[in-house]
Amino acid sequence: MAKELHYICWFVFIQFITNLSAILVEKIFVLPNYSIYVLNIVLSYSVLSLFFYRMEAPPLKKLIPVASLLFMICSVVSLCSGDGFSSYNSVISAMAGFIITAYCLIFFYWKLVKDTRLTGLTDSALFWIIIGIFTYYTGSFFIFISYKYLIAKDFNSVGILWRFHNVLLTIFCIYTIYGLTCKNYRKT
Numbered sequence: 001m002a003k004e005l006h007y008i009c010w011f012v013f014i015q016f017i018t019n020l021s022a023i024l025v026e027k028i029f030v031l032p033n034y035s036i037y038v039l040n041i042v043l044s045y046s047v048l049s050l051f052f053y054r055m056e057a058p059p060l061k062k063l064i065p066v067a068s069l070l071f072m073i074c075s076v077v078s079l080c081s082g083d084g085f086s087s088y089n090s091v092i093s094a095m096a097g098f099i100i101t102a103y104c105l106i107f108f109y110w111k112l113v114k115d116t117r118l119t120g121l122t123d124s125a126l127f128w129i130i131i132g133i134f135t136y137y138t139g140s141f142f143i144f145i146s147y148k149y150l151i152a153k154d155f156n157s158v159g160i161l162w163r164f165h166n167v168l169l170t171i172f173c174i175y176t177i178y179g180l181t182c183k184n185y186r187k188t
Contacts, residue, residue, distance in 0.1 A: 007051035008129055008176065014043045015169070038075075038084035038092065045071060045096040048133065052103040055126075057110035060103060067099050090147035097141030104134035128179030136172035140165060 018040035022033035046068075053064045075092050083089040107130060111121055121127050143161050150157045 002126070004051060004054050004126055005129075005180070007047050007054070010047045011044055011051070012173075012176070014040060014047060018043070032086070034084050034086070034088050038079065038089050041089070041092050041096050042075060045100065048100055048103070052107065055107055057107050059106050059110060063106065064103070067102070071095060071099060088147070090144040093147075094141055094144035097137045097144055100137040101134060101141055104130055104137070108134075125179035128175050132172035132175030132179070135175065136168045139168040143168075 018036055022036040022040075025031050025033040025036060049064050049068050052060050074095055078084070078089060078091050083091060143165055147161065150161065
């Protein structure tokens with residue numbers, strides 16, 4: 001397995017464990033699960049940042065350390081203000097979604113426009129995995145930037161948002177499975 005695919009395995013593992021934990025905490029222990037979702041966001045962002053850092057795209061090598069520092073500073077400020085403990089932290093989620101979407105766009109730009117060694121990009125498992133990441137985080141970004149407005153306007157819309165979020169996660173999984181089962185593992 002390509003080393004980059006280990007990061008995707010960690011990402012999927014983080015999603016599974018934190019979402020399962022959040023459900024158990026909410027349903028069995030009847031406690032707020034907001035802090036588990038914050039942990040999900042920070043861990044997922046970290047793993048995907050490492051994943052993109054390993055890609056052979058020089059702009060990402062420069063952007064990721066700066067973006068990660070900015071993300072961590074904003075996360076700490078947001079957490080210190082109580083977000084993620086008494087309510088869902090859509091600010092950190094939206095910021096992670098925006099940055100990961102930017103990573104995907106920079107990767108595609110680099111591979112399609114700048115990389116002179118490009119051959120058979122769509123034949124690579126990593127291409128399809130990054131398409132899945134792009135779809136999930138771009139859609140999630142729009143959910144998270146509108147989250148506080150929508151729940152203030154109509155609290156019942158939260159269920160619709162999370163169902164749409166789950167559809168996006170399913171699309172990510174479909175692209176990832178397609179990439180892993182139907183494509184080769186050569187590096188993009």
